[in-house]
Amino acid sequence: MSFVRKILFAAGRAMLRALYRVEVRGLENFTAAGSRVIVLPNHTSLLDAALAALFVPGNPVFAVNKFVAENWRWVKPFLRLIKTWPIDPTSPFSLKGLIAEIKRDACCVFFPEGRITTTGAIMKIYDGAAMLADKADAVLLPLRIDGAVFSKASYMKGKYPLRNFPKITMTFLPPCRPNIPDLKGRRRREAVRKYLHDLMRDGSYSTLDGRMTVWDALTRARGIYGGRRPVALDINRRPATYDDIVTASIVLGEKLAPLVNGERVGILLPGAIPTVAAVLGLSRMGFVPSMLNYTSGSRNIISCCFAAQITTVVSSRKFVASGKLGAITDALSSEGLDIIWLEDVSQSVTATDRLFGFLRARFAVPHDGRSPDSAALVLFTSGSEGTPKGVVLSHANIIANRNQLISSIDFNPSDVVMNAMPMFHVLGFVVGTLMPLFTGILTFYYPNPLHYRVIPVLSYDIDATVLFGTDTFLYAYARSAHPYDFYRTRYVFAGAEKLRDHTRALWAEKFGIRIIEGYGTTETAIISANTPLQFKAGTVGRALSAMECRTEPVQGIERGGRFFVRGPNVMLGYLRAGAGGEIEPPEGGWYDTGDIIEEDESGFLTIMGRAKRFAKIGGEMVSLASLEDVIERLWSGARHAVAAVPDERKGETLVLATEYGDATREELAAYLKEAGFSETHIPKRIVKVASLPLLGSGKIDYPAVSSILN
Numbered sequence: 193m194s195f196v197r198k199i200l201f202a203a204g205r206a207m208l209r210a211l212y213r214v215e216v217r218g219l220e221n222f223t224a225a226g227s228r229v230i231v232l233p234n235h236t237s238l239l240d241a242a243l244a245a246l247f248v249p250g251n252p253v254f255a256v257n258k259f260v261a262e263n264w265r266w267v268k269p270f271l272r273l274i275k276t277w278p279i280d281p282t283s284p285f286s287l288k289g290l291i292a293e294i295k296r297d298a299c300c301v302f303f304p305e306g307r308i309t310t311t312g313a314i315m316k317i318y319d320g321a322a323m324l325a326d327k328a329d330a331v332l333l334p335l336r337i338d339g340a341v342f343s344k345a346s347y348m349k350g351k352y353p354l355r356n357f358p359k360i361t362m363t364f365l366p367p368c369r370p371n372i373p374d375l376k377g378r379r380r381r382e383a384v385r386k387y388l389h390d391l392m393r394d395g396s397y398s399t400l401d402g403r404m405t406v407w408d409a410l411t412r413a414r415g416i417y418g419g420r421r422p423v424a425l426d427i428n429r430r431p432a433t434y435d436d437i438v439t440a441s442i443v444l445g446e447k448l449a450p451l452v453n454g455e456r457v458g459i460l461l462p463g464a465i466p467t468v469a470a471v472l473g474l475s476r477m478g479f480v481p482s483m484l485n486y487t488s489g490s491r492n493i494i495s496c497c498f499a500a501q502i503t504t505v506v507s508s509r510k511f512v513a514s515g516k517l518g519a520i521t522d523a524l525s526s527e528g529l530d531i532i533w534l535e536d537v538s539q540s541v542t543a544t545d546r547l548f549g550f551l552r553a554r555f556a557v558p559h560d561g562r563s564p565d566s567a568a569l570v571l572f573t574s575g576s577e578g579t580p581k582g583v584v585l586s587h588a589n590i591i592a593n594r595n596q597l598i599s600s601i602d603f604n605p606s607d608v609v610m611n612a613m614p615m616f617h618v619l620g621f622v623v624g625t626l627m628p629l630f631t632g633i634l635t636f637y638y639p640n641p642l643h644y645r646v647i648p649v650l651s652y653d654i655d656a657t658v659l660f661g662t663d664t665f666l667y668a669y670a671r672s673a674h675p676y677d678f679y680r681t682r683y684v685f686a687g688a689e690k691l692r693d694h695t696r697a698l699w700a701e702k703f704g705i706r707i708i709e710g711y712g713t714t715e716t717a718i719i720s721a722n723t724p725l726q727f728k729a730g731t732v733g734r735a736l737s738a739m740e741c742r743t744e745p746v747q748g749i750e751r752g753g754r755f756f757v758r759g760p761n762v763m764l765g766y767l768r769a770g771a772g773g774e775i776e777p778p779e780g781g782w783y784d785t786g787d788i789i790e791e792d793e794s795g796f797l798t799i800m801g802r803a804k805r806f807a808k809i810g811g812e813m814v815s816l817a818s819l820e821d822v823i824e825r826l827w828s829g830a831r832h833a834v835a836a837v838p839d840e841r842k843g844e845t846l847v848l849a850t851e852y853g854d855a856t857r858e859e860l861a862a863y864l865k866e867a868g869f870s871e872t873h874i875p876k877r878i879v880k881v882a883s884l885p886l887l888g889s890g891k892i893d894y895p896a897v898s899s900i901l902n
Contacts, residue, residue: 205246211357212239212339216247218364225333225367227297230325233335234314234392235303237346239360240337244301245274247362248335252299255279255290255324257306279320287324294328304388310347311602314392316725322384325370332388334365334395342416351606353417353632363399373793386794389725397599397737402760403564405587407476409594409630414438417605417632419554424629425636425654426464435553437469437629443549445473447537448506453530456480456570456773458497458505460512460521462639463615466534468625470506475568482570482582483616486515487888490523492580496572497529500582501773508534511639564588567764567775571618571714574887582767583714584775585622592760593717594627596736600723601683603658605632608680610656612638612647612665614888619687622717624660633658641665641890648673655680662688664831664890667695670702678703685721687712689891690799690817694828696729709733711797715763715783720797731796736761741797742782743789749815752790752800756782788815814846814873826863827852831884833897834875847901848875851883877901 208214222229231252233244245254253275277293277300280286294300304321305314325332339360342352370387372380404412414434417423422431432440448457448470457479461467471481482500484493497505505524512521521531568587572580597603609628613620615637628635636654638647641661648669651659657680661669666686678684684699684707691709699705710721711732719741722733735741738760743753758781765777778784788800801817816834823832830851837847848860861874885896 201246204242208239208243208246208360212343212360213357214243214247215359215361216364217361218366219249221364221366222249222333225331227299228294228328228330229299229333229367230294230328230330231299231301231333231335231364232304232321232388232391233301233337234396235305235308236312236337237308237340237343239340239343239345240303240308243337243340243360243362244335248299248301250299251275252301253277253290253293255287255300255302287320287327291324291328294324294330300324300328300330304392308347309341312341312348312352312604313598313600313602314389314396314725317385317388317392319381319385321388322381325388326372326380326384331367331369332391333367334391336363336365336395336399337361338363338399348604351604353421353605361399365395365398383794386726393599394737397595400595400599402588402592402595404591405475405562405564405566406568406590406626407472408564408587409591409626410434410441410472411438413630413632421605421632422634423632424465424468425634427638428465431634432465435550437465437472439546439549439553440466440469441473441476442552443473443541443545444469444537445475445477446549447540447545448474448532449477449479451504451530451532451537452479453503454501455567456482456500456502458482458484458500458502458529459615460484460486460493460505460507460517461534461615462508462511462515463611463613463620463625463637464639465637466508466538467615468629468637470534471569474506478562480567480570480584483572483621485572485574485580485614485616485888486517486520487614488580490520493520494523494527495769496580496582497524497527499580499767499769499771499773500570501767502529504530504532506532506534510535562587564591565764569621570767571616571621573714574891579769584764584767585717586764589717589761589763590622590626591630592738593622593736594630596738596761597623597627597718597721598631599737600721602724603628603631603633607633607657608655609633609635609658609660610638610647610651610654611635611660612641612643613660613662614639614641616888617688618712618714618717619660619662623685623687623712628658644668644672648677651681652677652679657682659684661686662890663691663695664689664886666707667692667698670695670698673702675702678705681705683708683724685710687718690821692821692824692828694824711799713783713785715778716757716759716761716785718761719757719785728792728794728796731792731798733797734795735797741791743791746788746806749788749800749806752788752798755785755787755789755797757785758782816846819846819869819873819875822864822867822869823848823850823860826860827855831892833884833892833894835894835898835901837898837901845877846873846875847877847879849879849881849884849897849901851881853880855880 256276277290304317306318339358342358344354419435424432459481564587567584569585571583611624615621686709708722712718720733720735740758742756745753762783765775790798801815819834832850885893887893
């Protein structure tokens with residue numbers, strides 16, 4: 193290295209450290225990688241190449257886009273200071289010479305995305321990067337550059353709040369070698385490209401801080417995106433900023449705390465800004481908000497309260513009156529539970545309270561001293577297969593799932609979320625409420641997902657770019673909406689129940705939108721999801737970062753197996769009735785989903801059905817969910833539910849409940865036989881109903897269906 197070059201590089205490092213407080217981590221990983229190594233940085237700004245040139249040890253070779261080298265004149269003087277190898281990122285054949293150079297024990301810096309991100313997330317991985325990683329027989333060393341995306345050298349103007357000199361951290365992650373199956377040609381390149389994508393995605397996840405509480409995450413987001421940034425909107429149409437949310441949470445939390453008995457507090461409230469403030473305020477004061485499903489009836493709600501040892505419930509008189517829930521609150525009171533009315537608490541707030549809350553909010557720091565592994569939230573299972581159970585999620589569970597999602601999908605602060613999912617549902621609260629709140633995204637909370645005509649109009653009015661829903665709700669919105677209502681919507685996410693083909697087709701044809709289907713449970717939040725970069729229709733996508741998955745064979749079921757998961761987003765455990773409020777953790781950290789799932793060679797997951805929704809008819813295992821899918825293709829546009837009911841001769845027999853008014857067994861039998869199904873799969877009886885019973889999340893209430901059919 194020439195003396196002049198040494199001086200220039202030392203001055204460059206000193207300047208960047210002074211301006212951007214550049215911190216380099218994981219240099220031991222660089223040392224462990226050896227001499228033949230490909231450094232793979234993410235590409236977030238125009239600073240990235242300079243950062244890599246100045247802070248990657250030694251004198252690496254830089255793979256440089258030949259079009260940049262030829263056409264960006266201001267770059268040429270800098271290229272003379274480093275070793276460069278011009279390549280065409282669209283042509284894998286331009287890499288042959290570079291591959292030979294790396295095989296001579298060279299260190300190469302290669303940006304696998306080929307261009308600076310314009311989404312804030314990972315861009316596509318070029319074939320050239322896959323070929324280089326595959327053919328060079330070198331160790332891969334991911335390099336994560338964090339913070340530069342907030343600089344004015346990024347391409348995120350209008351999406352992120354840009355600053356002159358944000359802190360930049362460079363992290364060398366553990367080195368690895370591609371473990372690629374013995375494939376040839378295009379299939380091999382695709383496998384390597386998928387491997388590199390996962391490497392970059394997992395690198396993004398690994399450098400995100402997950403060791404914080406919910407309150408930490410809120411105050412940290414305010415620090416990043418600015419206290420005056422609007423992040424919440426409800427039917428009152430008055431936007432709330434981060435400062436407003438933090439202030440309201442402090443004031444409400446301190447007013448509620450003396451009125452609450454016990455650690456866990458029931459929340460019987462709709463999707464609205466005061467609900468979010470009450471939950472966050474109670475969390476800040478050390479309580480564990482427990483979201484009660486007001487659609488499940490007083491019996492189930494009381495059962496939930498007893499299982500979680502809840503003695504106090506926070507609700508709203510206006511909400512109870514408008515939702516006709518008086519019988520529920522009366523039943524809770526008769527069981528000895530205290531009802532705290534939010535209106536009474538709000539009336540007790542004085543001007544002095546607001547002033548001190550405002551001042552304290554300005555100095556709220558992003559660390560409240562509690563363990564991230566402590567309980568943060570209780571949600572309750574749907575009760576679709578029996579008595580609801582309490583699901584205890586820790587702060588770390590919630591933050592981990594948020595980090596998993598933003599590592600895979602390009603959510604950014606320019607988005608506007610329409611969230612009509614109820615807050616007692618994991619998709620409505622953990623994903624639809626907390627994830628956007630911690631990511632600088634404005635979210636509209638709508639209290640009733642059944643308002644099928646209103647929600648599309650509101651989505652149009654607020655320029656919604658992201659929509660969360662279940663198949664049932666999404667189909668109803670699409671039928672009611674004007675073709676232009678979702679003109680700004682770029683992502684529609686479906687979860688909680690299987691996405692039907694006709695729902696997918698309706699959104700594609702009417703709005704030109706591809707629905708992204710994911711998979712999650714109350715116990716884990718989101719486990720897997722299709723993404724814009726990795727999508728396969730009919731599946732629920734691939735597992736998110738840091739998820740371990742396994743299947744166990746089930747006797748009589750040929751495809752797939754019983755699905756178990758373990759990861760940072762898996763619950764602390766269950767609260768069951770009669771267990772005295774003790775948390776029952778999943779054995780070994782593995783959660784049994786109870787689903788039968790098949791994984792293909794690319795890692796895409798297909799749900800075959802609930803294990804409990806397989807029936808043994810005449811010695812043959814029959815998937816009730818698969819049968820419903822076939823019936824849906826025959827009589828689309830209506831809901832169908834197949835149940836196994838007791839039969840004196842065969843033990844069990846199949847019965848179909850359907851909303852399709854012209855259904856006949858003869859037509860169904862002929863269709864199933866033509867599709868290759870045996871006589872065993874044909875329901876012996878059809879029961880026509882005006883509408884199938886649904887849970888509050890929009891899923892079919894199968895216990896209620898069984899009671900109809902038995």
